[in-house]
Amino acid sequence: MSIKLTAFKWVPPFAQGLVRDLRVRWALEETGLSYEECLIGQEEQNSKAYREKQPFGQVPVYEEDGLVLFESGAILLHIAERSEALMPKDANGRARARAWVFAALNSIEPPVQNLVAIDLFYANEEWAKLRRPGAAEFVDVRLRSLSKWMEGREYLEETFGAGDLMMVTVLRLLRHTDILSKQHPLLEAHRLRCEARPAFKKALAAQMAPFAKYAPPA
Amino acid sequence: MSELTIWTYDWVPEPPRGFVRDLRLRWACEEAGFDYKVRTVAFDDRETNHMAQQPFGQVPFLEDDGLEMFESGAGLLHLARKSDKLMPRDPKGEAQTSQWTIAALNSIEMVSVPWWFLKISGDKDNVLAGWMGKRLDQMESVLSEREWLCAGRFTVADLLMADVLRVPDVRAFGDRPATEAYVARITDRPAFKKARTDQIAHFEAADQNRAAHR
Numbered sequence: 001m002s003i004k005l006t007a008f009k010w011v012p013p014f015a016q017g018l019v020r021d022l023r024v025r026w027a028l029e030e031t032g033l034s035y036e037e038c039l040i041g042q043e044e045q046n047s048k049a050y051r052e053k054q055p056f057g058q059v060p061v062y063e064e065d066g067l068v069l070f071e072s073g074a075i076l077l078h079i080a081e082r083s084e085a086l087m088p089k090d091a092n093g094r095a096r097a098r099a100w101v102f103a104a105l106n107s108i109e110p111p112v113q114n115l116v117a118i119d120l121f122y123a124n125e126e127w128a129k130l131r132r133p134g135a136a137e138f139v140d141v142r143l144r145s146l147s148k149w150m151e152g153r154e155y156l157e158e159t160f161g162a163g164d165l166m167m168v169t170v171l172r173l174l175r176h177t178d179i180l181s182k183q184h185p186l187l188e189a190h191r192l193r194c195e196a197r198p199a200f201k202k203a204l205a206a207q208m209a210p211f212a213k214y215a216p217p218a
Numbered sequence: 219m220s221e222l223t224i225w226t227y228d229w230v231p232e233p234p235r236g237f238v239r240d241l242r243l244r245w246a247c248e249e250a251g252f253d254y255k256v257r258t259v260a261f262d263d264r265e266t267n268h269m270a271q272q273p274f275g276q277v278p279f280l281e282d283d284g285l286e287m288f289e290s291g292a293g294l295l296h297l298a299r300k301s302d303k304l305m306p307r308d309p310k311g312e313a314q315t316s317q318w319t320i321a322a323l324n325s326i327e328m329v330s331v332p333w334w335f336l337k338i339s340g341d342k343d344n345v346l347a348g349w350m351g352k353r354l355d356q357m358e359s360v361l362s363e364r365e366w367l368c369a370g371r372f373t374v375a376d377l378l379m380a381d382v383l384r385v386p387d388v389r390a391f392g393d394r395p396a397t398e399a400y401v402a403r404i405t406d407r408p409a410f411k412k413a414r415t416d417q418i419a420h421f422e423a424a425d426q427n428r429a430a431h432r
Contacts, residue, residue, distance in 0.1 A: 058325070066310075071317050073323075073324055075317075077320075092285045095285055095287045095296055096287065098287070098292045098295060099288050101292070105320065106290075106324065110327075110328050113328065127345065145269065145273050148269065149273045
């Protein structure tokens, strides 16, 4: 089996370590699958050929023996389905693991992404100042529920799995704030526990490596 | 045959009726010909009354022979695995169905829901309009080249994408004929109509119950 993963040559510092190919790299490291990377720049990203593979011009794209997939969540599920490293064997455990992947993508990421956009892209605009408290409150409501769930648990379910991986890559988006460390210590501990895994460290290093090499001249 | 139960609220106010997300699971069951029961949690106190089943106090959640799962997207893929009417059986077809299901949630709805929320909040200068327009244009170019999102046939991904795109404000935002034709075609399916009618009837019956208890 030969796996090819498309990622960016370079992104600005605020996005480094957060680009969605991290999810796929991490999953591949957890399952012990090797892959080849294909790095693209803005020109390729906007090309017709790339849009055929990725209609929204995003990364990652995953290619495996003729199968071309986009959406990091779908790629993670595709990898996880075939390895006990990310999903337990029993049917109920598998269904729960999938539910957590969707929860990270559809219940947690939208409010988090909304707050991130306000903070990173529009911080100085008047409307952003007005809207930030509401956006932060929405994040807090969801994270309070998640914290409640994490009481007495090390991982979302019995053992580390695809849901933890996805959830941590979403929670990492808040790294420019102290929301996790100050208000949600259980989630911060969960994030640190998962990020201490060798597979995560390897995946993060692999994403970061090209950014130094392809950095635009200062 | 397993016992399927879809959980939703016992009542919701008028505006979201026909759009509450249990509709997605009802629709999938109707497409597949699965029998299912509908059970409810209270809409009042929803933030806390069913946290053991749904960590965020949302609906729907799905029960299948003792297995409980939340998140409508996960529920849809679970149902899809049980019927080839919802997803092809070959690994490639499954992967592509899952890809477009997640695209509907994480590439389109991720933008359309916050955009819609700003819109109904009365924000005239909606800052998400540009991003929203771009995503819908990208979908328009996909849908102008094909009838179905993947595998050359109807899948649960079409069900979900059409459900995300059928929101009236989304449909009215710009002129995208291929998208409009797609939404019209998918929501013309008898299974959708039945699911929608049943949901609306469920909440109407709840109105009468509520009135009787006042």
